[in-house]
Amino acid sequence: MATDRRPVVISGPSGVGKGTLYNLLFERHPDAFCLSVSHTTRGPRPGEEDGKHYHFVPMQDFEHLIAKDGFVEHAQFGGNRYGTSKMTIEEQTKKGRIVLLDIEMEGVKQIKNSSIAARYVFIAPPSIEQLEKRLRGRGTETEASVQKRLAQANKELEYSQTLGVHDLIIVNDDLETAYKQLDEFIHKPLEQ
Numbered sequence: 001m002a003t004d005r006r007p008v009v010i011s012g013p014s015g016v017g018k019g020t021l022y023n024l025l026f027e028r029h030p031d032a033f034c035l036s037v038s039h040t041t042r043g044p045r046p047g048e049e050d051g052k053h054y055h056f057v058p059m060q061d062f063e064h065l066i067a068k069d070g071f072v073e074h075a076q077f078g079g080n081r082y083g084t085s086k087m088t089i090e091e092q093t094k095k096g097r098i099v100l101l102d103i104e105m106e107g108v109k110q111i112k113n114s115s116i117a118a119r120y121v122f123i124a125p126p127s128i129e130q131l132e133k134r135l136r137g138r139g140t141e142t143e144a145s146v147q148k149r150l151a152q153a154n155k156e157l158e159y160s161q162t163l164g165v166h167d168l169i170i171v172n173d174d175l176e177t178a179y180k181q182l183d184e185f186i187h188k189p190l191e192q
């Protein structure tokens with residue numbers, strides 16, 4: 001039976017383990033998936049490659065793409081624009097890959113209003129305390145950033161309770177159990 005090839009939108013609070021989970025998918029199913037590469041107007045940081053980490057574009061080009069309705073979602077942070085282009089998703093899907101999109105809550109809302117047929121998975125923490133522990137354990141955040149992410153996490157968790165938004169909610173408690181749920185959902189045969 002044919003499997004579902006629609007792009008998978010993965011969302012959930014910062015530090016919940018989204019990256020950890022989809023990196024396992026890449027590792028265990030080489031060449032089956034790709035992460036959607038976003039467009040941005042910010043400049044590349046040292047080590048970042050155009051087309052790999054981001055598609056780096058001038059503001060004018062970005063705005064032109066918005067006008068042409070070329071994005072499934074876009075947002076502005078700190079004076080820079082970020083977005084996921086329809087073309088990026090279409091090109092990767094044509095290559096036979098299942099596109100994974102790591103998108104925050106506002107972006108999820110926009111994609112749901114777009115013409116893209118996608119599947120929606122929300123990754124939830126076992127508790128806010130565990131989430132805080134992971135954010136701190138990762139060692140990448142300042143105290144202010146931890147607090148900001150936890151406040152945003154509460155909003156994301158509230159939104160995840162909205163009926164019909166997500167096709168699957170996975171509680172990332174034991175990593176292997178969570179991975180198995182994600183893997184099975186993605187490889188599920190198409191419903192008749």
Ligand SMILES: Nc1ncnc2c1ncn2[C@@H]1O[C@H](COP(=O)(O)OP(=O)(O)OP(=O)(O)O)[C@@H](O)[C@H]1O
Binds near residue numbers: 013018020
């Ligand atoms: N099931 C788990 N149990 C314990 N620790 C975990 C689990 N899953 C992930 N972690 C750890 O939690 C931390 C955050 O994970 P990760 O960076 O994947 O989160 P993220 O959701 O991708 O965050 P962001 O949105 O900020 O990129 C990492 O240090 C990771 O090793």
